[in-house]
Amino acid sequence: xxxxxxxxxxxxxxxxxxxxxxxxxxxxxxxxxxxxxxxxxxxxxxxxxxxxxxxxxxxxxxxxxxxxxxxxxxxxxxxxxxxxxxxxxxxxxxxxxxxxxxxxxxxxxxxxxxxxxxxxxxxxxxxxxxxxxxxxxxxxxxxxxxxxxxxxxxxxxxxxxxxxxxxxxxxxxxxxxxxxxxxxxxxxxxxxx
Numbered sequence: 001x002x003x004x005x006x007x008x009x010x011x012x013x014x015x016x017x018x019x020x021x022x023x024x025x026x027x028x029x030x031x032x033x034x035x036x037x038x039x040x041x042x043x044x045x046x047x048x049x050x051x052x053x054x055x056x057x058x059x060x061x062x063x064x065x066x067x068x069x070x071x072x073x074x075x076x077x078x079x080x081x082x083x084x085x086x087x088x089x090x091x092x093x094x095x096x097x098x099x100x101x102x103x104x105x106x107x108x109x110x111x112x113x114x115x116x117x118x119x120x121x122x123x124x125x126x127x128x129x130x131x132x133x134x135x136x137x138x139x140x141x142x143x144x145x146x147x148x149x150x151x152x153x154x155x156x157x158x159x160x161x162x163x164x165x166x167x168x169x170x171x172x173x174x175x176x177x178x179x180x181x182x183x184x185x186x187x188x189x190x191x192x193x
Contacts, residue, residue, distance in 0.1 A: 004041045007119045011112055012036045015092050021108055023093035030094075033060035037088030037116060045080070045190065046122035047071070048113065049169065050131040051091035051101045062087045063170070070170035070180075071128075077184050078191040086120055088113065090132050101131055110135060123162055124193050129169035136164055154186035156193055165190050 015034050018024060027034065035052040038061055047063075055065030063071045075082055091101040091109045113135075117125065127133040130149045137146045140159040145152070149166060157164045165186070173180040 004119050008037075008041060008116065011115050011119070015109075015112055018093075018108075021093060022102075022105060023091070023095060026096050027057075027093050030057070032057035032094055034092045035060055035062050035089060035094075036092055037086060038062060039082070039086035040084050041086070041120060043084060043086035043120055044123045045085045045126060046117065046120060046124070047085060047087045047126045047128055048132040048136060049087070049089040049128040051089050051105075052094045053098060054094065057094035062089060066174055067169065067171040070173050070183075074170065074183055074187045078187045080187075080191060086116075086122065088116055090135055106131065106135060110139070114139065117162075121161070124165060124190065125159075125162055126165045126167050126190055128167055129172075133166040137166070140164065153182070154189050156189065163193050165193060 015036055026032065035056045049062060052062065053065050053067065056062055072082060075085070090113050091105050092112060095101055095105065125136055127136050133149055134146065137143060137157065142157050142159055142164060145157050149168060152166050153168055155166065167186050167190070168179055168183055170183065173183055
């Protein structure tokens with residue numbers, strides 16, 4: 001356990017000092033914090049979002065804004081305690097104006113996510129949104145299964161060392177209320193896995 005904490009601390013320190021990131025200036029200018037991840041370092045379930053929003057960048061905590069409230073509600077609906085999972089993003093710094101992460105930003109930050117996965121060794125990776133779905137499925141040999149999120153959400157795919165469950169991003173239920181029941185059903189699948 002101590003070894004995991006030390007390894008994750010090294011990842012955190014490297015991200016804190018990632019001055020060559022195109023998002024570093026945004027971090028400094030706005031007094032934002034990178035959002036490394038939080039939760040159980042031995043979690044069986046790891047949630048991977050796309051990039052931090054404004055609330056996340058202000059606090060350094062993943063999913064602490066409106067989308068986080070939806071995520072908490074979804075976890076509660078299937079009896080999973082947030083403290084038992086690990087939550088992170090591919091991109092650890094906030095893109096300006098809440099825009100989608102760019103391919104070069106994903107490429108720069110993805111190795112940190114890969115190391116977090118390697119250290120935590122989850123049994124299930126639940127991707128939240130299309131960017132994390134595309135990255136994780138491509139990176140871990142599931143590119144042949146990849147499709148649009150509206151077609152493959154809630155399905156279970158087997159990578160070498162873990163299962164991957166693509167999910168809609170919790171923010172989608174804020175903008176499209178009719179997606180909340182779908183997300184709740186998908187979380188039941190996540191609990192069953």
